[in-house]
Amino acid sequence: MNTTKYMIIIKGEIKTRDVKYLEQDDASHKMNVTFNNRKTYSYTLDNVEFLENPKFLDPRKYHLSKDGKNFFSVEAIYEFVGKNATYIHVCFKNNVERDYYKSQLDIQESYLNKKDAANVFDYIKETSKLSNLKNESNGEQLLPKKFKKISFLRSDVALTKYLNPKSLKESIDGEYMPIFPFGCNNSQYVAVKRAMENQISVIQGPPGTGKTQTILNIIANILIQGKTVQVVSNNNSATENVFEKLSSSKYNLGFIVATLGKSDNKTNFINNQKTNYPDFTSWKSDDIQDDFMQQVQEKSKKLKTVFDKQERLAQLNQELNRLKIERKYFNEYLNETNVTVDYTKYKRSMKSNKWMKLWQECQSIS
Template sequence: MVNMEAITLGNDKIIYIDGKKKDDCESIFLSDDKRFFHITFFNNKTKYKYPVKRVEIKNIKPHSGPEKEVFDYFSVIASLKDLQGGNLPESGVGFYRKRVNALAFASEDSALHAYFNKENRTSSAPFPVVFPFGINLSQINAVENTFSRQISMVEGPPGTGKTQTILNIIASAVVRNLRVAVVSPNNAATKNVHEKLIKEGYGFIAASLGKQEYREKFFAELEDFTPDERLSPLTAEDYLSISNSLNNSLAVLKELFEKKNKQAVLRQKLREWRQEYKYFSDYYRPEGDCLEKLRRIKLFPFSSDKKWT
């Protein structure tokens, strides 16, 4: 019989399986040879066996110092928000305060910890970003920053491609087998992203959540989906080949976009110079031979020793 080491669960640990957070783990045991985790879940008493490389256990800790001050501030704001809405439960802890309380612990490599401590760690992406929805140089940088930093903000006026950037971020997350939450203060923005995914044939990767009616509608209209060969798992060789090909193509694209941007700057300068030349020529044209007269003017070098009378 294989001996196993019990892993103590509590509020100081977060469990990830295949990169996805698991909140329903009831017990975890590590095999004596350190090769497998044996995990049971609250809703299923079956013991599942996972290779160690598929499971990640992160230690988390309560907020402290300046970090706790920021957390306490948001807690007060959440409580006030609940009071404004009324209908508080008997516990006195409303919807928003419950959501904030769920963030009372954070791992040091989380975006929440980075935000509270005003830091933003960087890392190299394990797989190149992809751009099935079109790109320009600024969008490439925006998507790369998203996957190389804990926190990233993309901003710009209307029509600059922010929605397109969001779609490419979603695509790059999907190829990494990650989940994405697209959130917004209003439904119109998230609906716009969802509709564009559907239009491009990727509607099956997204679901409208939020309101209960959205969730019910999604599952009611869910059709049987059979993945085609394009969605079949990649072999290690194919994965490496595609990764190298994408990196090489992206490097070429960056170089082309940089040259295109430089070309645009030079063209703008050329237009400005041509305009200045036109103004100059138009200004002196009525004088006829004015330019010729200017050429005949003898210019004297300036000197402090020159005596003027």
């Protein structure tokens, strides 16, 4: 039985590789199925499906995974549609074949299958050749080399948002209340919150403005959701800076980081693994987790309120300083011109017509 052309379903189970041949008995309205062990059994026609003409899925354009584990070395994918379910036949490069219910698999279609997205991606690849980012050892351009390796693109990665900006969500559902175990100021608070609420976020600033501290807080917010995070850079010093901060005696969190990248880093990481990790039993308690997170969110809201008030106070102080300077120069002007002003005539509760009269007097003086 050619498993890439046909699929046999008996009582809802995939039996293609077990069947030698089958024959329909019109008189009894049954299907006689002979298995590879030469035994023959009769089934009602409703219990047997003979599927053919499958749809071919190019493995370069589709990626498969099952229970969170990705399939590798896939040579061909065939989709068979039955009466009650859809089935997938997968051929691997080591001559191994497997059958699955489609509902068992996570099938991701490459976003590059879309013509418009593919055109934009080709344009980005061409413009990447103008980049001056080069390999320090051999001078090879980095971006064109990386783009050349991309043949498949998931629809949920950041790059797809650049290929189709209309698909970019403005923010996640609801308001995210961040945590700040590494401390923060108002601008860092806003940066972390926006990074967690949006699919793409750009944070920039000169040296010493707390970008590394912001990165550490973003990492903490990702980890608390049970996710992993990858920190990448075009140079090692930037990622090493993050690792050094986490590894410092103040935090002692270097063990949560896998320093990878170039082959030497990977080798050193594997060879220097230790088994004496800290005791994690006191790190998390499921009993108080919900209450704890609610308390953190409430404190995060209060923290933002404090930051807003501090920022408003700073703005008012700046306005006050400007007014003091203006008054200083105004008094100097009055002394130079021998003009006297009776301030008792002008009070805060003065009506608009009196303010207009004051403005006219000032105009006449000038």
